Amino acid sequence: MPEDLSRLCIHTITTKPWPLEVAVDKYAAAGVGGISIWDDAATDIGIPRTRQILDGSPLQVVSYVRGGFFPNHNREARQHSLDNNRRLIDDAAEIGAPLLVLVCGAEPRQSLEESRRQIQAGIEALIDHSAGCGVKLAIEPLHPMYADTRSAINTLGQANQMAEAIDHVQVGIAVDVYHLWWDDRLEHEIQRCGANDNLYAFHICDWKVPTQDMLLDRGLMGEGCIDVPLIRSWVEAGGFRGFHEVEIFSNTYWSMDQDEFLKRIITAYRNFS
């Protein structure tokens, strides 16, 4: 189990009720090492103000979330998505985030194969811009229950295949235990991901039993059925030395006192990660 909090990172979406300035102060006061920024938290107050808040804090900015959503039946919409991703890359650079996490998207009106082709083309179209901005891109494979509209990349195997096909240092992978825990090939695919230097981020939370909502009922580590320490051991055996990012979407936790929730996050991180 982690002895200190220097590698603990919290996504701002986790404590959504807190404005960015409050989240930054609270995380830092608790000794948390890093922060990932949900784009709403930044655009609500503007990118310059976001930068100012982060510059004044000891927190390391780990990632900006979330780009992606490349596939669309309509070519103009795909172009619009690229423009939007370039703006997100600019914003990430501006606030000092070295990584933009990609929720790659899916288009229910076409096959998953076609969506994957569009995802790969979309990511490739962003490489030069992202390199120029010094912001890397992380493909985040999403749970198969999101294959209809959120991502046609649903296993680490698929993400590995795409990252290897793109084969560029600008493009790696974000491994999230929530999306991938059920896969019997996970250990093997994490090893492959690390061996190809594609392991760019590691997200943690838990799968509650039962889960009441497909989107907004994630649990704290230790609260569900995911063996987070085991998966972390695979990620570290794969050479990963980055942050452990807590990303929890939860109506239950968003409705409770956020100071109390932050305490629970830290306890869960110490005991069940």
Added chain:
Amino acid sequence: MPEDLSRLCIHTITTKPWPLEVAVDKYAAAGVGGISIWDDAATDIGIPRTRQILDGSPLQVVSYVRGGFFPNHNREARQHSLDNNRRLIDDAAEIGAPLLVLVCGAEPRQSLEESRRQIQAGIEALIDHSAGCGVKLAIEPLHPMYADTRSAINTLGQANQMAEAIDHVQVGIAVDVYHLWWDDRLEHEIQRCGANDNLYAFHICDWKVPTQDMLLDRGLMGEGCIDVPLIRSWVEAGGFRGFHEVEIFSNTYWSMDQDEFLKRIITAYRNFS
């Protein structure tokens, strides 16, 4: 698209508001060829009465649903599950169902690997009894969103591996488009399943966009994002000549007029399967 209804089978759970006797009459009157029986529909009225109703109908009994739920932390509970499965096999034989579909189960307090070992051991323990009764068993891989408590078998690849390890004519696989549509290895795994003579059942419905409930919001064929005709073509290329079983769990459809729903099932089957 299917020209007639001789290979259309409906699971009684699909028209849950109808008692078995009504469902049997309505399906037969509509020209549906087969019926699969949800165990509640049978046990509510008793097995002898179920047999009597089915004997008096032209419908072919395709399968009895559902056995399984093998894994448990507790050995006594595992034994209890085997006893329950033997009873279900007896009931299946008694009502003339040649196949018992297995929702294999998962135990969140242990690893998926351990659950899979217990599933395999459980199925193997049932082979003699099922052979004696003339009832085959079908492993049904379930969507990964059910990996916490309903099934540790979440891809057709895993089901194939287990069926091949057991390697007995009593044990095959039920392919359900709802659980498997997202998998980029599906065509290959269906081919493998057919080549090993393990393709015992084929279930159809659709994945609604958006899906409101993890359990009870399945759609009619053509209503969502699954390419049912494509997957059927793979299943048939794999040598499958059995029924196309409509299995829809849906609060929406259960709350509507069931005669109207049956008409919609048949239209959807004709146009989108």
